[in-house]
Amino acid sequence: xxxxxxxxxxxxxxxxxxxxxxxxxxxxxxxxxxxxxxxxxxxxxxxxxxxxxxxxxxxxxxxxxxxxxx
Numbered sequence: 098x099x100x101x102x103x104x105x106x107x108x109x110x111x112x113x114x115x116x117x118x119x120x121x122x123x124x125x126x127x128x129x130x131x132x133x134x135x136x137x138x139x140x141x142x143x144x145x146x147x148x149x150x151x152x153x154x155x156x157x158x159x160x161x162x163x164x165x166x167x
Contacts, residue, residue, distance in 0.1 A: 114127040
């Protein structure tokens with residue numbers, strides 16, 4: 098996989114597939130309804146993982162900033 102430094106990426110779901118624009122160049126990926134469902138499931142799974150990581154980081158930061166008793 099090749100990584101580039103912060104390209105402008107836009108993904109637009111359409112009835113006939115995904116329209117993907119990368120730095121002004123457009124690409125079309127034909128998709129079936131089944132492929133859309135699998136993609137949506139993968140996105141939801143990734144989002145839940147990110148949310149869990151954010152919650153863990155937030156709770157760790159809060160415990161590191163506990164108030165000292167006087």
